[in-house]
Amino acid sequence: xxxxxxxxxxxxxxxxxxxxxxxxxxxxxxxxxxxxxxxxxxxxxxxxxxxxxxxxxxxxxxxxxxxxxxxxxxxxxxxxxxxxxxxxxxxxxxxxxxxxxxxxxxxxxxxxxxxxxxxxxxxxxxxxxxxxxxxxxxxxxxxxxxxxxxxxxxxxxxxxxxxxxxxxxxxxxxxxxxxxxxxxxxxxxxxxxxxxxxxxxxxxxxxxxxxxxxxxxxxxxxxxxxxxxxxxxxxxxxxxxxxxxxxxxxxxxxxxxxxxxxxxxxxxxxxxxxxxxxxxxxxxxxxxxxxxxxxxxxxxxxxxxxxxxxxxxxxxxxxxxxxxxxxxxxxxxxxxxxxxxxxxxxxxxxxxxxxxxxxxxxxxxxxxxxxxxxxxxxxxxxxxxxxxxxxxxxxxxxxxxxxxxxxxxxxxxxxxxxxxxxxxxxxxx
Numbered sequence: 272x273x274x275x276x277x278x279x280x281x282x283x284x285x286x287x288x289x290x291x292x293x294x295x296x297x298x299x300x301x302x303x304x305x306x307x308x309x310x311x312x313x314x315x316x317x318x319x320x321x322x323x324x325x326x327x328x329x330x331x332x333x334x335x336x337x338x339x340x341x342x343x344x345x346x347x348x349x350x351x352x353x354x355x356x357x358x359x360x361x362x363x364x365x366x367x368x369x370x371x372x373x374x375x376x377x378x379x380x381x382x383x384x385x386x387x388x389x390x391x392x393x394x395x396x397x398x399x400x401x402x403x404x405x406x407x408x409x410x411x412x413x414x415x416x417x418x419x420x421x422x423x424x425x426x427x428x429x430x431x432x433x434x435x436x437x438x439x440x441x442x443x444x445x446x447x448x449x450x451x452x453x454x455x456x457x458x459x460x461x462x463x464x465x466x467x468x469x470x471x472x473x474x475x476x477x478x479x480x481x482x483x484x485x486x487x488x489x490x491x492x493x494x495x496x497x498x499x500x501x502x503x504x505x506x507x508x509x510x511x512x513x514x515x516x517x518x519x520x521x522x523x524x525x526x527x528x529x530x531x532x533x534x535x536x537x538x539x540x541x542x543x544x545x546x547x548x549x550x551x552x553x554x555x556x557x558x559x560x561x562x563x564x565x566x567x568x569x570x571x572x573x574x575x576x577x578x579x580x581x582x583x584x585x586x587x588x589x590x591x592x593x594x595x596x597x598x599x600x601x602x603x604x605x606x607x608x609x610x611x612x613x614x615x616x617x618x619x620x621x622x623x624x625x626x627x628x629x630x631x632x633x634x635x636x637x638x639x640x641x642x643x644x645x646x647x648x649x650x651x652x653x654x655x656x657x658x659x660x661x662x663x664x665x666x667x668x669x670x671x672x673x674x675x676x677x678x679x680x681x682x683x684x685x686x687x688x689x690x691x692x693x694x695x696x697x698x699x700x
Contacts, residue, residue: 304463307456308429313579317426322455328499332492335449338372338481339473339488352487355525359483360400362387362518371480374512387516389479396532400517403524408532408571410605412622414560414597415569417531417605419443420576420585421471421509422540424450424457431582432464438589441465441630443531443602444576445509448473448493455500462501465630467601467611467619470494470508470528477514486522494526504613507531507603527613531602535559535572539581546580553588560595569596569605600625 300306301320310316333339341348366376381392388395396406410417419442425431435442444461446468451458461468472478472489481489490508498504508528510519520530535556539549556572559565575581593599603611604625611619620629 301456304456304459308432308460308463311429313427316429316457319453320456322500324499325452325455325496332448332452332496333473333488335452336474338476338485339448339492341484341488341491348488348491351491351526352484355487355522356483358402358525359521360387360518362516364482365389365479365516366477368480372476374477374514376480387518388520389516390510390532391477391479391512391514394513398517398520400521403517403520404529406515406520406530406532407602407606408534410569410571410602412569412598412600412605413567414565415605415622416556416560416592416596416599417443417569417571417602418599419445419467419469419531419571419602420574420581421445421511422447422450422475422575422577423471424454424461425576425578425582426450426454426457427579428457428576428582429460431576431586432460434586434589435466436464439630440589440599441467441601441604441625443467443469443507445469445471445531446493446497447471447475448489448496449475451493451496451500458497458500462503462617467507467603468497468501468503469505469531469602470497472508472511475511477512478510478519479514479516483518483522486519487526490523490526490528494528502614503611503617506608506611506613529608531571533571533573535570537572537574537581537584539584540575540577542578543580549584550588553584553592557588557591557595560592565596569598571602598622598626 299310299315301310307316331342331345333342341352365371365381366379370377371379376391381389385393385395386399388398390396390406396408398405418440423444423446441464444466446458446461448470458468470490470493473493474489476489478486478489493508494504506527506529508523509531513532515523515530515532523530535552537549537552537556538545539552541549556570559570564570574585576585598605600622601619603619604622607621609619609621611617619625
């Protein structure tokens with residue numbers, strides 16, 4: 272059996288659970304980030320648990336996985352929306368809900384001159400409205416990959432995050448608000464491990480299909496739940512499916528959010544049934560890097576922590592990607608964004624500091640806290656969404672490809688388990 276196929280199969284989870292990991296018989300600690308991070312049984316990881324700060328604030332947030340709206344009891348949201356409403360271009364929502372919110376823009380007539388810089392139609396990343404900055408689809412540093420993952424926090428991402436940690440690899444994590452609400456301790460781990468956290472909306476719908484107040488709410492409540500759970504407020508976001516136009520950009524910009532897109536798409540969200548296509552997409556990126564395509568400036572690739580398969584693909588190709596590029600760094604590092612959050616006390620290193628050995632640093636904050644028209648043709652591919660998946664695996668013997676010295680291992684037991692896991696899988700194969 273091919274190693275990747277095994278890792279992405281249900282059999283792998285059963286094998287891991289029954290043979291490789293001798294799960295402790297004592298109760299798991301599901302009250303702290305550190306305790307939750309030790310759990311490697313995906314059944315346990317993805318079981319619901321109570322987290323009082325979130326439970327006590329249920330009335331302050333929309334229901335999970337529904338299109339967000341501004342709550343009637345949220346005076347702060349109402350005031351903030353009113354303060355930015357005049358900055359929003361008068362562009363109506365695209366398509367007809369509910370189909371359009373799920374990506375069906377059939378029958379919608381749109382000016383082929385693309386007046387709204389609609390990415391889904393033309394992959395436009397340069398808005399033509401005053402005061403709205405260009406999207407970030409590449410990074411300025413040569414031979415550099417802005418490394419990151421969408422759709423988290425995945426409830427079973429511990430083994431994957433262990434793998435990143437064992438390689439001293441930091442990334443940008445684009446978190447869905449509903450996932451943060453359901454799995455808050457998993458969200459806290461990103462900050463504890465030194466990753467950069469960005470917003471990926473509340474419910475992962477097509478943003479251009481939403482009304483102004485809905486689009487605002489999708490971003491606002493994602494920012495608020497991350498602040499409540501992790502203790503920081505992000506200053507960056509990625510639109511689900513890349514679906515953004517001048518109206519949505521203006522709302523995000525007014526909330527202090529930088530729009531981050533991509534140039535390469537792994538299409539890993541398609542799943543193991545499309546493994547050949549996904550592998551080829553990874554190889555296209557690797558080949559481009561090897562051919563000197565990024566000799567003057569770097570790039571960004573779309574990948575996900577959506578399922579066991581997407582995380583396994585990241586692990587499977589990590590060494591090749593790291594060898595093809597000089598540096599794999601969080602997007603914020605590649606952009607020299609040293610203040611990644613609204614709050615003081617949390618910093619990202621500059622690019623020079625990162626490649627010189629200084630990784631993400633939290634200085635004072637805690638890791639938790641609280642004319643003619645035509646129907647559009649989708650120019651870019653869409654990313655998938657989801658809430659959970661089986662845990663991924665990968666060996667933990669690789670050295671850092673970031674140019675930085677290894678940091679001390681914070682979770683020795685997890686790394687030891689990961690090494691045993693790989694040994695067992697290879698023996699089985």
